[in-house]
Amino acid sequence: MEYYKFKKLLVFFIISVIYTGCFKTVSAQEFRHEKLLSFEELNQEKWSKTKGNNLSLSNKHYKNGAYSLCWTWKKAGSITLNKAIGFIPFNPEGEDKAIPSFAVWIYNENPVNDHIKFVFGTDGSDNCHFSFGLNFKGWRAAWVSFERDMQGEPVSSMNMMRIETPESVNKGQLFIDHMFLCHNIDSRHHTPDYQVPFVNKGTTNSWLIQQEASKAVPDIEAEKVITEEQIASFKTIEKRFYDDIVKKQKVDGKYIEKLTKQFQHYNIERKGAQISGLPIWFGRNAELYIPFIDWKEAKGFYDKGGQNVNAYFDFMLKVATAYVNVKDEGHKKQLHSMFMDLYEHMVDQGFAAGSGLGTIHHYGYNWRSYYRALFIMKNVLRSEGRLQEAVEGMQWFAAVGEVFYKPEIYGMDMDAFNTQVMGRLASILIMENSPQKVQCLKCFSRWIDNGLMPAPGLNDAFKIDGSAYHHANNYPAYATGGFTGAVRMVYFMSGTSFKVSKEAHSNLKKALLTMRFYCNKLHWPTTMSGRHPEGRGKLMPDHFAILAKAGSPDGNETVDNELGAAYLRLVDCKKTSFTNEFLQQGIKAETTPQGHISMPYASSSIHRRGEWVASVRGHSRYLWAAEHYIGANLYGRYLAHGQLQIMGFGNPVTANSSGFVQQGWDWNRFPGTTVINLPVADLRADIKNVDQFSGYEEMLFSDEAFAGGVVSGSQNGIYAFILHEHDKYQGSLRARKSYFFFDDKIVCLGSGIENDNKDRPTETTLFQNNLADGDSSLLLNGVVLHDKELEVEGAENWMMDNKGNGYLIPYGNIFFKQGLQESRDESSEKVTKGNFASAVLNHGKAPQNASYSYCVLPGTSSDNIRKAASDPGYKVLCQTKEKHIVYNEGSSEMAYVFFEAADENNVGIIMNTSLPCLAISKINGESLTLNVANPDLALYNGSADEIYKDGKRVERSIYSRPWRSSESQETDLTVELNGAWHSADQKINTVITNEGSTIVTFKCKDGMTQSVDLVRK
Template sequence: MKINQLANRLNLFVLIVFLMGTNMSIIAQEFEHEKLWSFEDVKQKQWTLSKGNTISSSESHYKHGEKSLRWSWKKNGNITLHQAIGFEPFNPDGENKSIPSFAVWIYNEQAVDDHITFVFGTDETDNCQFSFGLNYKGWRAAWVSYERDMEGMPVSSMNRMRIEGPKSIQKGQLFIDHMFLCQAIDSRHHTPDQQVPFVNKGTTSNWLIQQAASLAEPDMDLPSGISKADQKAFKNIEKRFQDDILKKQTVSDKTVASLQKQFESYGIQRKGKHIIGLPIWFGRNAELYLPYITHKQAKTFYNATHQNVKSYFDFMMKVASAHANSSDVNQQQALENMFIDLYDHMIDQGFAAGSGFGTIHHYGYNWRNYYRSLFIMRDVLARNKRLSEAVEGMQWFAALGEVFEKPVGYGMDMDAFNTQVMGRLASVLIMDDSPQKVQYLNCFSRWIDNGLMPAPGLNDAFKIDGSAYHHANHYPSYATGGLTGAVRMVYFLNSTPFQVSETAHDNLKKALLTMRFYCNKLHWPTSMSGRHPEGKGKLVPDHYAILANAGSPDGQDAIDHELASAFLRLSAGKKSKYAKAFIKEGIESEATPTGHITMPYACSSVHRRNNWSVSVRGHSRYLWASEQYLGANLYGRYLAHGQLQVMGAGDPVTQTSSGFVQKGWDWNRFPGTTVINLPLDDLRADIRNVDQFSGYEEMLFSDEAFAGGVHAKNNNGVYAFILHEHDKYQGSLRARKSYFFFDDLIVCLGSGIENANAERPTETVLFQNHMAENDPAILINGEVFKRDDEQFKAQSSWMMDNKGNGYLLPEGTIYVKQGLQQSRDESSEKPTEGSFAAAVIEHGKAPKNASYQYCVLPATSVETLRERSKNPSYEVINQTSDKHIVYNKESNETGYVFYEAAQNNADGLIKNTNLPCIAMAQQTDDELELNLVNPDLALYSGPADEIYKDGKRVERSIYSRPWRPSPSQETVLELEIVGKWKTTDKAVQVKLLENGNTWLSVVCQHGLSEQVRLKEMK
């Protein structure tokens, strides 16, 4: 049933809870639905009870509403609810990939080494069951799948649930609340814990491994004692850690009074041995309501109710920070009392060792201040005899046991660097100094070191080419969070026995330096924005300073001058403790980066000169084109259809100053792309839950392996890819696109452009820029463009856009427009508008073998454009469906793109190849420099990993692909080049052919450039 069909069944009501002993009322908005059992009123007729067992509504403990079901049981007793369970078997072909599950919360006042059993049946027949452990005190939850997790065989006719009590205890009581008899839950998110360890067996999600990690034992030796070096390391690491997380503040009586008022809003009270207060929830628990509310509503459901655990932990951190900064004894005592009450209520609510809340997925974003506050208050916890319990809880949630076993392969989930590393380190540092603490830190250091190493395949986090990974692609917006943790780990551990290796340190440094190259000045390109094409994403300068303070990777320098110099440029002279220290050391700001880099694991290349940068991105059978979620990037299908973005306007350079503004942006017209221009309704993503490996999301691939670039000594380069849109949309769209980067110009070629859409035009976008108030006018052949729009035939024409970028247009039909345009927000879909200028090369409707040629000159002048249009410095030698070849006179370089293996090529030095490839050649006198690449990442071989239905590719998630973690395989690229040549490079095989030419072979891997230097034989 659809969400809108269920809207009339949804009741969100306001429950005013008056808490005894406080002067205020807490207004809590709670979810109510006929399928949710809240037990505000227990209907005895629905239940049958064995002798000695009783049930009633109780106000003693509650998770939802004001009451729960109190079950007073006796040994071997049971209670039975007579109610249709509502189970229907999972349909793998259905639209919803969630699985039917039971969900419940249970409060236990006394931990016992026993369990209860939930048995579901039809009339007198038991069909399926599961056990729930009782060795805990407080609230615990369970999400249990009927078909996957329970014993037995569930059936649709089930009409009762029996709960069997403990068999080893004479009597006791439990409190049951917030129960769903059958609810569809995402199969990835059921969390095993100490109560239901059998749930979601075999999950590899880094979010759900607490139970498995809790059983692990360290495989590294336990030292016999603590060395002086270890003791010194403990102090240094703990000081660095605390200095990082604890900010200085002035604490007054007014500060404490304000905190006290906020504390009272939680209504925490002690009643005998128990504590009560406002129920606290992990935000993801609201996903239980997804059949009846939207994903957007679920994300923030508990925020307005003051019940979200993130806010609770944030408040605990405020109290901890005030306590640490106060020197007043009375203030400290008041803050200590508050903190202990908050801590005890947190434990009672189930935020304790062994608990998984039903689901704990993506919890790390909410837990940061949990670890920080407990670490800061470690002395308070010890004084109140709670430190041992706190350490156990921290190590449970941090899943510390994962580090106890040697990692199997290089890399680590970027989310772990973002959300787990600080907690894991805190959970070790909070321990008393002991040999075990040394052992744990050794294991932790090994785990961090391994995580920083170049990861294979599409695994997180950092690649050999400087890409930073998440969701199986280069993803800077996730990387910034990951880098926040990564640089701190290297800094905290440096110059101690626990520091990371030089290789790991250097790989992290490469990721940072690469990021500052593809970002300009701070902002990354739109094509790298993932599902957030907002123009706001940018790097964090402090990352460079923190890693600089960890010293150089080889340990020779206490400050890494290269990173410190980068920081000074990126921070733009802003005053900071880092800048002050670096300047004192005589370190100066770096010059603006210049050159050319290829990023094969990002399907991108970046070219820089002066203050401008140009990025290009495609996609392939390995790397998706665009990530789209419900409510995120709904119109960004064309982000990686060959987007060529110039960022060079403004001081500093930003996305906005360079022309990208989301309000009013035409989502059909990312610069450089070849697309079918569609109405927004047709361009909007049709986001589905396509399998049980993923949620509601879309990440589409092509079936082409050819995508990547080559560079010549990181100065110039060539990028090319074969465009083939996925069959979910315009699967007939094909093109072969190339970009030749020669110093201050980029030659752009396209051939083989075709599709079957006879209703909508196909076009290649030259530019789309927001029109700011003081922008210069668009020029066409030196004349100011004054019309709203115009179509013209290019004949050695030139244009200059409103951001100062030039375009040489040898031929083609050009359409130019400027003025106010309407669009929609990429997330909310609300109407937007803005003033924009755009120009495209038109290919008509349903083109066959169309082509284009143009040249971009970033941040140029009218004089230069006029001269270049008359006397181009480049020559297009070949532009066919199987190859593009361009020669640049000024640099004496020839770029080659062979989309198919070259066969008897008569244009240039390269005659034959055994594989498709990209090359750049420069010949001077009797020397030849060849830069070569096989752009195929070779994560798997053979035809594209696609499944077809009715001759078309079926949409599948990236997470379902078995080759995803596979390392890039070596391929041997063989070439025949004209003339007789030799080399001293032992990695290159060379032999002379009978026809007077030279054969050579080069091993390629990772899509990285290979350089070959040859000398002519005379």
Template sequence: MKIFSFENEIPPQFSCDHSSHLSLSDQQYKYGTHSLQWEYTSNSYLEVNEPIFYRPFQEGSISQERDSFVVWIYNPEPLEDVLTFQFGRNKEVDCQFVFHLNFRGWRTAWVAYERDMQGDPHPEMDTLIILAPRRIGMGKLYINQLMLNTPIDPRFHTRDKQVPFVNLEADKNANAHWLSLYAFAELEHRNSVPEVGASEQQGTHGMINERFEKLILQDRFVALEDIKRIREIFSTFGISRNGDVISGRPIDLPFFDHFPKSDKERLKKLANSIQLSSYTDFMLEIALHYRSAGRSSWKQELQVIFIDLLDHLDEQGWAYGSSQGTVHHFGYNFRHYYPAVFLMRAELEQAGRLERTQKTMYWFSGAGRIHSPLEDIEGNIDIFNTTLHGILASLLIMYDTLTKVRELSSFREWLSQSLIPAPGLRSAYKSDGSAYHHVNHYPAYAIGGFLGVTPVIYLISGTVYRIDERAHASIRKALLAMRLYANKYEWLLSLSARHPTGKGALEVEPYKYMALSGTPDGSKPVDEEVAAAYLRLLPHKEESEAAEQFLTMRIAPEADPDGHWTMNFAALAIHRRDSWLAGARGHSRYLWANETYVSANLYGRYISHGHLQIMSQGEPINHTDSGYHHDGWDWNRWPGTTTVHKPIADLRSNVRNVDTFSGFEEMLLSDETYAGGLNLEGRNGMFAMKLHEHPKYEGSHRARKSVFFFDNRIICLGSDIENTNLVYPTETTLFQNHLADLGSPIWVNDNNSICEFPYAYERVLDEPIWLLDHLENGYYIPEGQMLSLSKSVQHSKHQATDADTQGSFATAILGHGCAPKQGSYEYTILVKTNRANIEAFCKNMRSLESAAYRVLRKDHSAHIVKDHVNQTTAYALFEANADVRTGWVLAVDTPAMIMIREAGDELIVSAVDPDLRLYDGKESDQYDEAGNQVEVSVYSRKWIHAESMPSTIRIVLKGSWIMKGDFLGCRLAENRDDHTTVIEIVCKDAMPREFVLQMEI
């Protein structure tokens, strides 16, 4: 794999015709300090004689990388012409491509041989011929870092004005929001110019500009030490001018995907480049210092430095029409460029750079996407997080013309469409408040999206460009949902995806900007509910201008959330009382079980296998004080899960690159559709799932699991636990709690405290017992189950690095043995309780008259529980069943969840079909010839953007009932002579339906 950098000599493999000339030059360079200068005429060619070692892609390879050609070209003047690159054997051309020269400065091309070039590449190719432009008499080009062949991830090649034919499929793939800059720039404007008066537009634009500046600017005192530090940093960039030519160190993205892995470190050192993020961070620092320097003599120096930085960036190819080979994940590295140039817009206009800079902003932010057809628009958290401010800034620095009004109007429409609840698994927000990224609810990305989008909503609020009401309500719901599944700041571990560190936390600022954006209907300038949430979440003793404003308006901090919420686009049930949070989560054939990368969440296979977590300890409440500790954590034992307990080496994920839609990642799907939750009256609720592990690891492992939430009681049931693993035991974890104090007691029956360490206990229970852990959670465990209780030092592995870890934990599990058949369990948790209460609860459970609840059914077809305190019966109906005949429900024709509360002569009923119903039947390509499910990339599934299909649940109830009012999606279908009632409920998006029935007189 030969790489030509032209540092010391012209390689002997390079030659040219007699009408052109090759030499080394230090006038322009991209890597090292020299490049190859080619002085050509219209019939010139440059020839490279070297085996290319091209190899066709082999299906089934571990990696999806494709052999590609890479080159950097410096063009002193834009030309309406092309270079032609021809690859072949001696003089025979096998494949070729053209490179447009309509630019000045450095540009690159990454071109895959198989996919992107014309012709058929051949493994024996040994010649590259570069044909000079034909329409000009003579000229000069500089060539650097020419790679005849290097493997590149096929998702990353990015087309631009130089190579518009590259990777056309990228516009349809999951990373299109990064890579479709060319397509965005080519979109026709969707809107005609609206009629807006000049004075109105100037006033509106001025107000938005003023808000934007206040958002960016930070008060600072500029001292001589600051200027000295700026001079020192700037000097390291090596920027210098020679006439109208500027040069300096290269500016690169940090990924270097085109470098061969074996030679990457050497080439990065040779490049001596500045990371783009560091460069643009410095630009923003200069702009902020310039705007804070008052009338000081340093302002002129800072302005000159800023213009030099801007010009060098442009010369390096960070300019309109250029994609630098790839711009994947580009937004994170360029985000500070936009506010920097926005703050310097007056100075850029004075220096004659404003129009060029606006085009660059528009291009790299992908602002052209605002003209996408409405039906094609999909919200994207990456864009909200990294480039949304850039899109808006690129429009605001335009001159106040009707074209600017049209652009901002299109921006409003595009942003509104991006925020409304999206169909299927499309991003970014769902009707239940889920925030989507990587085809699932993903708080770690959602918080970045909130940080980016809520200030923009505020900036344009109260103007003709404000987002529409539905969009406002959607983002508001998603933001308020985050403070439900987070307590107080950290969200549930089951929602941590590939980051099981326990550190994922919400940010308070989005609540401020959402509150200041007013109500969704625009009737009030401050949203008092969101403001109250902001005041509760604001850290103790932290002050803010917004908090002072809200308190002056007599808005009080909200109380801690109290109730039950269902988020079935996340297969999540949320239950809160007082200050504690309990959450249960599952997965299905639509929602992946885990997200694992080659260096992240290597042992997280079971993280959503019915994970039930309680967050109740700490000030504020947090994972560490509530029992989670990364070091020493047994990754087999997430609380609430039923798993095959594997040795740590066997539990490690085997991460693969399964297709061109994905990278090296694991996002396993089940083949079951039944997973999710239900709430009743916003107070109590349930969760249930059919667990079937993916055959990649343990395809025989199945269980039917349910969790019922009533006040501070959590009733956990399992049935039909089975697998064929004869080597390792199957178990259900009650708790795994870190012991910061080894003497922390566990209480077991009759007030016997266990303080010793280590400790081990295991037996089949011949009577019901109770436990109380050191975190104030009590456990009632009926007889007949194998209970293991331990306090020990555990040895594990770091989830990302594989390093050895250890920690001290108390653990309780229910054992099901090896290769269980028809295994089951039952236990109940009392949250934030004490010895007296859990002991009394256990005693009361001995009698039907005093028992808090009763399990009416626990089998293959149904888990049914009646909570006597709330007079509520909850049904996890795993199968359609014409003979349920338990409690109020006689039959159901669809797998469903139902909750019914008795209230005198009324029944309050809630029901849901938890199947998201994004497709029918089985996908043939998810199964091999033997019918076994195979690993596929979720990004490759055609149904991820499909609309959820409606379904109808037909429930037969005991008694004669009538509907007490009109209820969405619910109707009385039939009152039968045998004193039974048929109710039909239309479900969509797995959203619960609730209604009230009154006894018919």
């Protein structure tokens, strides 16, 4: 590291390379460190060679710097580097979960069906080895773990590396570059390929399955003859795909000059059968340079020098798009030549079938333009005799073989919908029409269909409740990308022989409509922002329009009217490419959605009235409280401690206009949460790589199963959860929290609040809002608040915040604050400032069995809240640690939260229950409507899946949990009702007891609401 400190890490430099008597300038960003062997110079004394084997430096091919190590042999033998390997065995108890590995790039001019052998040893004795296949032309890489992937037993004393020639080739030449003898690499990321198929054996990582997928054979038999209907389907799908990716543009001489200048940056030249130019890298390769540079530097390392393949593929797409738009034949030929140079240089750099590039994890985000560009240039590739090679390359990177297996479990990684489906489809559509193309597309359609179905457990992508999943939780930020691919797949194949099923189509539609329900109008709540609590996340209206054009799931509508109406509302009927089409078909914008939904797999409930949306979110032993990465959401620990966010203020309504602004935000005070108020520095996430299933990230769980909601007639509902913070931080904090959503009000109750922190206060936040022009006045009992700080004790207080929301506070110590406050940026940690108003209920330090009760009236007026103060329209009938029961007068509903199974309850009609549960009952004369839910997702039985050390829960990643993919288990919930009741529905199991009560049994699953209508007997 001292060497590194006194040398510049990153340098921009000019390399002069002689090509056929001419000097060429290549601008690149290079990494320098003593651990990286870049072969800019050669110390022959460090190397020993058997007879007929020679080493030299060469600028003919290079991957890093200006030179590579050229190994030429004229007879079988080996070369040996005499140097300490630097191997240190992996310590599973250590903080670093990366594993010691060897990394190298090799260039081969002449493919052979054989391999070279890398051997590592100590003082002439061999310790471990691996083989590297040579059946390729161009650059290839390998990341190989010493302990997991190599044969033999590596030891710390290893001090030599020997490379042995292939047995079947008496003479040959290879170029070696960018070598790390031993470097710690994330164990999840080594990628198997044709050269090193044994690497990371058995990986199921969706990014790394190219090698396994390449061996797959379709389980659907190929038809002998392709039908006219299938050919017509190909044409329809290909046209839709082409129209979607090709944008019309003017291509004139100026634009050609611009493209030519960009093209020259890559310095591509041909010399006989060889091609060379600026080295192109997949950005993730720079992760090898960590910890010598930090992750932020590594992330964009190849961008500045224009070497990142993402930009390279984008440029290829630019050239391809220009080619199909240009009218001048001279320019067309120029673009043809330019594209083929780019294509062949790309292949030469290792972006070809069979190549894993060392690592290819999360590559999909960078490959989008690759598939599009090659698909567009199908005819050009065919004319150059490279079409089959292109198809093979596309199908390798798209891992098309994965679709050849009949899926066993519903669902698909959301990243696949986001980054892979377009590429997979393109790599099939680019094939020449044949029975094999039909076979592939049938498999693909089946794979898409399966991926859209409700996935079990915490698997991606779509759930029975409308949640859209990634990272084992509802995650709109990832879902928007996933929707981009999913809606296109359904639309492209709609009305053809390859369309998806009604059920799959319906489930996707439900996920979209659910997103528009919890967003207002476009923005989703901060509770669902994952590791990006910035208040800027929003849905994409085009998703609704594209899926609408696929028709209704049942096929009765050529354009789905419901989705079309949703789209028109989301864009305010503004003129777009879709608006006129929908309006001409008589579709009108929908009215603003109203009602209530529960999302068990998001641990959330959503309530809508008028133009406002209220969302609440908690967490449990199944669903994490917050996601933290290095440089992302460093302070948002309390995001799901029961945050109740109201979005209904502003034009347009957004999270920011409704009060959440990150600059200056007090991370202790998310509305609705119960927390221990800590200094901002103490809130910073201590992010670790806790196991080999995960990276540097933090996603902490409770050990409580009770978290979820119940819905009454799609209009009202309850959400409740048991809060128990993880022991990594304030593990003594506990509370039992409930939210009763009745019409235009939300009754919030808390009981059993306790912790042992005697230094800091425990608070429940009523509101925290940014102060902005156009805000309403802040009121306390009708008096405008001008105080910077104010404490209020007593009963029957009411408040109005500055965003038009009212609060009834029957009791409690209220602390109010307004003015300039200082905080930290969630990503950069820089100091931020902003003007805010906040009010909290102060429970004191180290409270024991504390409680609170308040009611929120969103989007109200001071007159309405004043009236509600004297006649709230609800009654809290029971508020203990075991149960919360509230009666709503307006809807005549009794609402119950039984944190523990009800036992001889005498409030309302429910007497006993077999399990903790939530319920809403409504008696209307001689009839009873009962809605119940078991909020336990029941992904596993028994006590919480926790490991304890010194009496405290140990941090573990969600990805290490064996139950993560488990189906929700069905549970029997029995409810005993006061009085004799029966149902006309024979499927409803009711038993009248000798005492005259009625026992009803419900089959509960997925945390969903179960409803029954009964009549008095």
